[in-house]
Amino acid sequence: MFKTLDDLDPEQRVLVRLDLNAPVEDGVAQDNRRFERHAETVRDLADAGHRVALMAHQGRPGDDDFISLSSHAEVLADHAGVEVGFVDSTYGEEAIDAIRALDAGDVLLLENTRMTDDELPEKEPEAHAESEFVRTLAPEFDAYVNDAYSAAHRAHASLVGFPLVLPAFAGRVMVAEYEANSAIATKEFDGDVTMVVGGTKATDVISVMNAIGGRVDTFCLGGIAGELFLRADGYPVGEDIEGMDLFDDQWEKNHETIESLLEERGDQIELAVDLAYEDDNDERAESRIDVITEKDRAFLDVGSETVAKYDPIIRDSEAVFVKGALGLFEDERFAVGTVGVLEAIADTDCFSVVGGGDTSRAIEMYGLSEEDFSHVSIAGGAYIRALTGEPLVAVELLKRE
Ligand SMILES: Nc1ncnc2c1ncn2[C@@H]1O[C@H](COP(=O)(O)OP(=O)(O)O)[C@@H](O)[C@H]1O
Ligand SMILES: O=C(OP(=O)(O)O)[C@H](O)COP(=O)(O)O
Known part of the structure; x- marks a missing residue:
């Protein structure tokens, strides 16, 4: 499928694309899982005695996080x-001089690719391959390695130009992400496949259901998206109240699709039976949804009965995929749904993939071990595209030989 680092000839001059796009505080990149994961590719290349130049981006021109x-x-x-x-x-x-000065095992990071005019225009790979950026750098190298799975949906020069002009290889992250995230579309499982979907965007949930509904036995819903499904099912939730701007716009745009999904796939879709909110003492309180007569407060998590309902579904599954959090897990009081589901997954030996930048953060926040999951993705937009079967342009170019 891909050529990998193990297929490289010895002592190569290797140009590598990573995705080190990170949160920035006071002008400094904050550590996150992306650094740890890409470190394996970098270490393997350096240890093998290659001369390694790294490309990556940070932010977009005009944004506060667009830094060196x-x-x-x-x-x-x-x-x-x-x-x-x-x-x-x-x-x-200066870059060319530094690249030529590399010795075997040396590693050099080049400046933010998005600081060049050639990187960002969305163009065909062939046009990017003709850019000054690609034509200047490519002759300095023997091989191109793409490890930036989480940026592979972008048709930018550093991602799609080089694989046309240099022998192209997939890095360690690229291989692991591709295999795990495509599994729902490509792998046959002996037992039930469950997808836990939540988060803030109804359109993500709708796209996933439309694209892979035929391969999933049960969808367990939560989050803002889950509340919108509850509203479509006739409960007085999933609407904005004072100071809120989360539901009504999404409802206008998506309610007909949600209603027809409930009609067509109702027996696959499991909705929350209770929701949690902040009471007058700032503590977590829960309410069953069948006793809610009017929405007069924000619901910030699914309730404990919902976790108890989803738990056995997960435990009986052969594979579980997670996209989006079931509640506002960043606040410990409202992490019960997200963490409860993650704990159930971690407790079983099913094939499991957790994705989405925000949701996977809950794993480290609440002391769960990554090793208890088959794969924890570092991708956001690329993960949802993989789940919905949309090809990632830069991945496709690695497959071409
Ligand atoms: N009921 C809720 N109210 C407010 N925020 C919520 C609620 N449920 C989930 N969230 C938020 O959704 C975010 C994750 O949403 P999303 O971006 O769609 O998923 P991901 O980043 O995992 O792909 C989390 O940061 C969480 O705080
Ligand atoms: O962080 C990234 O994507 P993500 O926000 O979907 O996880 C990638 O680095 C792509 O960045 P971009 O969305 O600015 O092109």
Whole structure:
């Protein structure tokens, strides 16, 4: 399927694309799972004696988090356990000089690819391959490695231009992400497949149900999206109250689709039976949905009875995929749904994939072990595209040989 790092000839000059896009605080990149994961690819290449130049992006021009990658080099070096040099040029003279000065086992991070004019225009790969960026850098290398699965839905020069002009290989992250995230569409499971869907975007849930509804036995819903499904099922929730801007717009745009999904796939869709809110003492309280007569407060999590309803479904599953949180888990009082479901998954030996930048953060926040899941994705937009069977342009180019 892909050529991998294990297929590289010895002592190559390797140009590598990572996704180190990270939260930024006070102008400094904050450590996150992406650094830790990509460190394996970097370490393997350095240990094998290749000369390694890394490309990555941070933010978008005009945004506050559009910064230099100098702080990224330090965080990456800590994780990889090898020195990572940095040059504040992507393909200018300084960059070329630094690349030519690399010895076997050296690692150099080039400046933010999005600081060049050639990176961002969404163009066909063939047009990107003709850009000055690609034409200047490519002759300095023997091979191109793409490890940036989480950016692989973007047709940017560093992702789609180089694989047309250099022998292209998939990095460790690329291989692991591709295999796990495509499993729902490609792998045959002996038993039930369950998908836990929540989060804030009804359209994500709708796309997933439409694309892979035929391969999933049960959808367990929660979050803002779950509340909208409850509203479509006739309960007086899933609507905005004072100061809220989460539901009504999504309802207008999506309620007909949600209603028909409930009609067509009702026996596959499990909805919350209770919801949690903040009471007058700022404590978590719960209410069964069949006694709610009017929405007069924000619901911030599914309730304990819902967790008890979803728990055996998960335990009886052969595979469980998670997309989106069941509640506002960043607040400990409203983490019961998300953490309860994650604990049930961790407790079984089913094949399990947890994705979405926010949801997977709950794993470390609440002391769960990544090792209890088959795969924890570092992708957001690319993960949802994989779940809905949409090809990722930069992944497809790696498959071409
Ligand atoms: N009932 C809720 N009220 C407010 N926020 C919620 C609720 N349920 C889930 N969320 C929020 O949804 C976010 C995750 O949404 P989303 O971006 O769709 O998923 P992901 O980032 O996992 O792909 C979480 O940060 C969580 O706080
Ligand atoms: O962080 C990323 O994607 P994500 O927000 O979907 O996880 C990627 O680095 C892509 O970044 P972009 O959405 O600015 O093109």
